[in-house]
Amino acid sequence: MGQRIRAVIVLKNSILKPKHIVYLLSFMLFLPAVSLAQTRETETLKVCYDQWAPMTIFPSDESSDRGVVIDMLEQIYTAKGYTLEYYEVPLARGLAMVAEGLCDMLPEYLFANNLEKDFVYANAATFAYSTAFVVRRSDPWQYNGIESIKGKRIATGPGWDYSSMSIDYQNYIDDPKNANLVEVIAGYDDVVDRVFRMIKENRVDLYADNDLVLQHVLNRLNLNNELKIVRPGLEKKLVERPIFSKKIPVSKRQELIKIWNEGRMLAKGKIEDMLLKKYNVAFEQ
Known part of the structure; x- marks a missing residue:
């Protein structure tokens, strides 16, 4: 906004030739486009994920579905103005891309305290699976x-x-x-x-x-x-959490984690049940 104001002041107080006015007007029109592009870039969340249906699914010609967890992730972040960009990759490649900063996050990974090296876990689990x-x-x-x-x-x-x-x-x-x-x-x-x-x-x-x-x-x-x-299966539940790249600036990473933690809590109950029902699965009571 400050750049646009300064451009207007120059026009008002200077004697300009017509071609200069054309240049300045073009510059003024260009500034909002640059600002919008920058805003969109900061609001893009790059998501790597692997195939683990029905939680995470690679879309196909037959179906555009991406799975329970991806649907939930998209609801949470689009509500905060983010656009999600997906990379469908095997798990090992997804982890490497998060470590390298090529992806901002991976939505589900086994939670273990000793695994946090090239990434940071969110606090809220996607699910604790039986x-x-x-x-x-x-x-x-x-x-x-x-x-x-x-x-x-x-x-x-x-x-x-x-x-x-x-x-x-x-x-x-x-x-x-x-x-x-x-x-x-x-x-x-x-x-x-x-x-x-x-x-x-x-x-x-x-x-x-x-x-x-x-x-x-x-x-x-x-x-x-x-x-x-x-049923029953193995003795303990499988706890999975989203992971976020350490290549993201700390303040930005904290914001992304906060959005997930709060959004996941709000999704408990009806939203969670609705997403599971969409894929014809349910937690056993």
């Missing part, structure tokens, strides 16, 4: 601690860490003695789908994950007649 297992519908198996999984063929992904939910479970699948019973399924974004089909085909016996993820995949693949969810 885990569960999926098995064939004909299998009467129930989880009763680590002894109950011995002899079972277990599916997991490369480098997946269950230790925050059960140290015993993580130690079991890491133990070389159990390697012939642990099937590590590699892939980009279809690992869980493939695991479900392998259980159906009797190639593995069980798989543990976020209960909401299991519900979503079971419904989407239409396998409710062949497979079932077994």
Whole structure:
């Protein structure tokens, strides 16, 4: 605004040639555009996220849905004037981009005090997820601690860490003695789908994950007649929080975290239930 006022004063008190007036008028018209561009840049939130449906989803030709957590994130930040710019990447790449400052944040990451190095956690969790297992519908198996999984063929992904939910479970699948019973399924974004089909085909016996993820995949693949969810799952809940890059100036990062913390508290209850219902999942009572 100050630049525009100074330009007007020069016009009023100087004797200018017509071409000078044209230049000044052009400059005055240019200033608001520069100011608007700067404002938009400061209000863009760069979000890296990986595929973990129904919480975070890569949009496709068939659907523009981005998942429960992304929908919530967008509601919270657009209400504060932000435009969200998305980068759909594998988790490891997303973490690296946050560390490098190429992304401002990643909306969900396992909470652990010793992980905070290249990023800062928000205080408010996205969710604290109960885990569960999926098995064939004909299998009467129930989880009763680590002894109950011995002899079972277990599916997991490369480098997946269950230790925050059960140290015993993580130690079991890491133990070389159990390697012939642990099937590590590699892939980009279809690992869980493939695991479900392998259980159906009797190639593995069980798989543990976020209960909401299991519900979503079971419904989407239409396998409710062949497979079932077994509860309770692992001993502790999976707590996930958004992380924010340390490359962001401290004051700006604190503002972004504050917006999330307050917005997440307001989303509890009806908004949260509405978003879960959109994706046809629910927390078990």
